[in-house]
Amino acid sequence: MARTLINVPASAKRGEVIEIKTLIQHPMETGFRPGANGRILARDIITKFACTYNGEEVFAAELFPATAANPFLAFTTVASESGTFRFTWTGDNGFKQTETATISVT
């Protein structure tokens, strides 16, 4: 399991715009770099990130080989109701990781 850092405010007012920040440990190997033996290292990147809020997708991103290692993504959404954010990263070699965070909206 890759390590992640996720920042979702614990609480917010209904209608408030909140910022969400995520960071995941991943080499994002481009597929263009030679390794120590001179051979090209196989591509190993995260290709997609998605965030759902109580089941509804509120943000998604496609990632490409030019993205640096340990990709950091920050985005905003509107706090509408208490519930759960679900973050999913998918990528090469069957990479798939899901993390969750909860928010209480008053």
Next chain:
Amino acid sequence: MRRLACLLLLLPAAALADERRSGSTYMSAETQAMQKDDTANPGMLWVQDGAALWSRKPAADKKACADCHGDAAASMKGVAARYPAFDAEQGRPVDLATRINLCREKHQQAAPFAAESESLLGLSAWLGLQSRGLPISPDPDPRSEPFREAGRRLYEQRMGQLNFACAQCHDDNAGKRLAGSVIPQAHPTGYPIYRLEWQGMGSLQRRLRNCMTGVRAEPFAYGAPEMVELELFLMSRAAGMTVETPGVRP
């Protein structure tokens, strides 16, 4: 008032007009913000690794670091701010990475971690975090003094095909630019650091090796006595400055 007077007496004269600056103060606002926010600082990923290793037994019948040292927040507070420190058994000062590996070998009967391995960087970052916010307090053991002096000589000595001394860049030209980068004052405040250029974590010694290859010198090996001497000198030069580990650098 009395307390203040005592405090002032304790400060060395130079500290009153301290012109020392941590490398982080030269960074862009964005990079500074990244370092300050524990949910945006990639170094915290290694800290998590270190925290997990701290309480994991290397084998079922062996002790975890935590089994001997307990809560790192208490037992390891201020430790990283004091290293390299004199080790009587080795008869010389050892850096923090070597100290960790000595415990691996002596107290856990496990193989030492390789230099710059994710595990060693993780544990170093985890220990460093326990000193974050504390002043750098170099090893007071008088037996470290000759090694520190050797470090000072290395710092002032020209090296490499380009024939530069550390001091020529970091004392004489600090704050100016070398190509695109600002030359910092070379204070080891944030190590190990997450360097954006490396897209990963690295120790102070990796940073020093970068500077040595930069002047086309053959860099000292990881853990070499010269490296420890340089670290000792840099730590005393930065005495009193605040530990920022895990730092972020461009």
